[in-house]
């Protein structure tokens with residue numbers, strides 16, 4: 001008799017692994033099936049060029065839930081996070097702005113552009129922190145269900161309303177405004193200097209097909225403000241050894257609790273009988289049975305491909321079809337034979353031990369978006385650059401460096417169709433390198449290896465449909481009780497025994513582990 005598992009997890013990205021670890025910790029027999037040879041999904045480290053180890057996709061840890069680190073003992077399993085020290089903005093005229101962990105240093109930097117902004121900056125940070133604390137109470141629990149009449153749900157809504165009210169009327173109004181405003185309109189309420197607003201506004205557009213002036217992007221700004229490392233609020237960090245270490249630490253915990261993990265084991269379809277999921281069929285034809293199946297894939301892949309539209313009722317099918325993926329980002333990874341010098345602040349100073357934004361003005365960002373709206377990649381894109389080998393020398397040979405550039409915009413639905421991306425891949429890579437070269441003149445001759453990832457490549461490699469980095473846009477109409485579909489925001493699906501545990505579920509994308517944890521705890525009935 002073939003073995004029947006308590007749970008099969010489809011996809012060994014970090015959320016699938018977190019889900020597996022919690023289920024196995026509770027004594028369940030668990031099998032994880034991962035399509036690729038490497039675990040981690042979009043959170044992987046790979047040696048792309050001899051001696052150079054890249055965080056191929058995700059590159060900084062921000063939202064990973066500290067209680068998951070504690071509950072799964074991830075530090076013992078090798079997870080170490082190195083905080084980012086600065087956020088650096090080089091400018092084309094040779095000037096620059098650096099924001100530091102030290103508020104006094106930051107104030108002095110901002111003062112050069114606007115005395116008023118320097119005064120307000122700290123107050124803005126405190127206000128965002130207060131609002132993010134409220135939002136945090138939402139991301140650490142399953143989404144509230146405003147349509148339910150169950151007493152337990154009504155009490156949850158009441159608790160939430162009380163917490164909302166405790167913000168005070170000013171913050172309550174601000175919070176409500178934030179739901180509909182654009183990132184730039186929101187920042188305009190506080191600041192006057194474009195040099196400050198441009199790099200701040202980009203947090204509102206990451207992973208969306210929206211511009212900094214598009215309504216709703218102010219909320220995404222808040223989502224990115226929730227980064228924390230083990231309780232140190234608003235801090236982002238590098239995972240020592242690259243992002244794959246996050247996934248491997250979770251995998252190691254899951255294995256210790258007895259999870260079985262198979263790589264190079266792609267699932268072809270779910271076994272559905274009488275609207276109930278009985279297991280999975282692998283690409284090689286093997287059938288595996290389980291009492292419950294958890295999909296960590298996006299809804300398009302889960303329902304349209306592995307379940308099949310014929311098993312879905314028309315309304316749900318329509319909701320999944322309407323779910324917005326619309327990938328808009330790419331990535332360029334470079335192996336360098338020397339340190340990349342930024343002309344405006346030469347040297348490998350502390351200003352580069354964090355992230356570097358190529359976002360010289362809000363007009364530059366809007367122009368970048370304009371091209372994407374018409375199906376082109378931005379010739380001068382917004383870039384978020386990190387040089388993690390500066391703080392973690394284990395990633396590159398001595399004296400050499402890796403540079404990662406997250407790029408926006410690169411629309412999946414490019415003019416000519418997504419399948420034309422491979423033809424334009426190198427031109428896209430050239431646009432990114434040319435952009436970096438405007439600030440970092442020695443870059444071109446120092447490149448030993450370059451990997452260019454278009455949204456089409458991201459889809460092919462990770463399985464993220466349309467290359468959307470968050471398994472679906474983090475826009476308001478796809479958040480909370482609407483993610484991934486109204487009525488299905490609690491990790492269950494309309495197919496009995498088929499659960500969802502990936503980033504397409506509340507509270508959404510990013511390497512945070514929350515959907516995996518909350519799915520497992522909801523299944524186990526131990527959710528708070």
Ligand SMILES: Cc1cc2nc3c(=O)[nH]c(=O)nc-3n(C[C@H](O)[C@H](O)[C@H](O)COP(=O)(O)OP(=O)(O)OC[C@H]3O[C@@H](n4cnc5c(N)ncnc54)[C@H](O)[C@@H]3O)c2cc1C
Pocket residue numbers: 010011012013014015016033034035036039040041042043056057058059060061062063265266267268296297301329330331406458461462463464468469470471501502503504508509510511512
């Ligand atoms: C370019 C890029 C940059 C990013 N930068 C950051 C960042 O710096 N910080 C951050 O917090 N977030 C970042 N993100 C977002 C973040 O990486 C994702 O939201 C997160 O990793 C998704 O995790 P997941 O486990 O939900 O899904 P995934 O990582 O998508 O995992 C799903 C897994 O399922 C596997 N799979 C697919 N189909 C099958 C099948 N049929 N059978 C078996 N297995 C299958 C895939 O191979 C994959 O391993 C970035 C993402 C990208 C793409």
